[in-house]
Amino acid sequence: MNGNLILVSIFLIFLLLTTSFKVNANPGWSDCSFNAIYAPIMDATFFGPDPIGPVGTTLQVNVTQSLSKPTTTFTKLLIEFTDVDAIPICYTRHPLDTNKDNIKDTFLAVVPQFLPNKYLIRVMVIEAGTGDIRNCILFHRP
Numbered sequence: 372m373n374g375n376l377i378l379v380s381i382f383l384i385f386l387l388l389t390t391s392f393k394v395n396a397n398p399g400w401s402d403c404s405f406n407a408i409y410a411p412i413m414d415a416t417f418f419g420p421d422p423i424g425p426v427g428t429t430l431q432v433n434v435t436q437s438l439s440k441p442t443t444t445f446t447k448l449l450i451e452f453t454d455v456d457a458i459p460i461c462y463t464r465h466p467l468d469t470n471k472d473n474i475k476d477t478f479l480a481v482v483p484q485f486l487p488n489k490y491l492i493r494v495m496v497i498e499a500g501t502g503d504i505r506n507c508i509l510f511h512r513p
């Protein structure tokens with residue numbers, strides 16, 4: 372390989388890495404491997420208010436997600452509060468329009484009681500029939 376080709380290859384690899392790992396989300400996110408869920412991370416997940424409001428207040432979660440397979444009647448958007456060991460505290464499950472190849476919507480959840488000092492907010496796109504997790508992102512809080 373000559374020098375130019377090597378440079379071009381390096382540039383292409385860089386481009387590939389930066390575009391495929393681009394995540395848009397509130398700070399303090401991670402993929403869900405922390406919970407032993409090895410699904411691809413969500414494209415864009417922004418919630419507010421952050422820090423969340425008091426018990427009983429509404430959390431707004433904006434999701435933009437492209438999907439490799441269109442949504443079915445079983446595809447759901449899940450917003451969960453769990454402790455750091457992924458023990459669920461509360462979840463909200465939203466249906467999605469069927470036969471869509473992307474999600475771009477605002478979803479609501481209510482701040483639950485009995486949140487531990489440290490907790491996780493997990494947002495996932497799941498296939499409720501099979502239990503497949505299509506995409507997932509974790510927010511470590513506070």
Ligand SMILES: *[C@@H]1O[C@H](CO)[C@@H](O)[C@H](O)[C@H]1NC(C)=O
Binds near residue numbers: 417477
């Ligand atoms: C979510 O989207 C709505 C509508 O576009 C916007 O008004 C709101 O500020 C967004 N919230 C967050 C947390 O990004």
